[in-house]
Amino acid sequence: MLHTINKSPFDKGSLDSCLRTAKAGSAILFIEDGVYAATNGTAVAEKLKQAMGNVTVYALEPDLKARGVADKVMDGIKLVDYAGFVDLVAEHDKVQAWL
């Protein structure tokens, strides 16, 4: 399953809820304000790093760039553009949006 998260982890608990229920082998894509979770040195970095042992984490590059944080992305998080987003949807059997 591909999980999309569109809200900042400091605003909503979507990241926590997603991490609680995302199975190993799934993928998480941060989009819109959700991309802040992918940046360095945040209060959620540790939690996310741990999760990255089991799930593959992506962030939508246009959203990072828009917010001026594209150069602050955590190691191990893969950047995709909208075409890459489409590919991720095609590769995974379904998508769950954590709104």
Next chain:
Amino acid sequence: MSEEMMEEGGTVKKFLYVNRKAPYGTIYALESLEVVLIGAAFEQDVSLIFMDDGVYQITKGQDTAGIEMKNFSPTYRALEMYDVEKLYVEKESMEARGLSADDFLVDVEVLDSTQIADLMEDQDVVLSF
């Protein structure tokens, strides 16, 4: 109508409705319920998960007279009549809010996060509101 639809394609998919928002503060709870009701005519394999603030959608004793909004909580009890019977509550969400199964106005199965994860993975289509 339903017989025609069955004849046409007969595709039955597992539809999951994920309810994570409280009622009344926003319209998502009400309008997602409307999708479930209309969707029932398509005779798919439907499950509803209530987690995070979504657990508040099905608590007993909702009295909306003072806020002058329609109390739509009785509609959850009607789901059974539409053959929508797979209602699940995430244990962690319930407990974090000081609730127990006794607080709900419908029968639900309480699952922990790992079980919820398995249930989610098992679905074909996931609708979020």
Next chain:
Amino acid sequence: MKFAVQVNEGPYTHQASDTAYQFTKAALEKGHEIYRVFFYHDGVNNATRLTTPPQDDRNIVNRWSELAAKHNLDLVVCVAAAQRRGIADADEAKRNGKDADNLAPGFRISGLGQLIEAGIQSERLVVFGD
């Protein structure tokens, strides 16, 4: 692959409609089929003809109309959500005794069943919201 897209929020207030548009456009560019784009909740507000956004920024409603025209997309606005929020085509306006209609080109108003049907008929359903 056949995709269905659900848009839960209106233009400008949330990024949902923008992201949905960019995703839809990218999917089409990759040769995928967009079975339907379904507008629900405040998403129905993407279908009003009456917006006049600032000239120096994107025109969200027109963008959807143009994409629909170019690719023959099925943009569906949920009738119940539209009625709540005052989005109507000529028929709906007449039926409900309104003195105006405002549906933008390329959109059509229909029932929630269209969302379920999109979930059944497509291979992936992607939801954009708040």
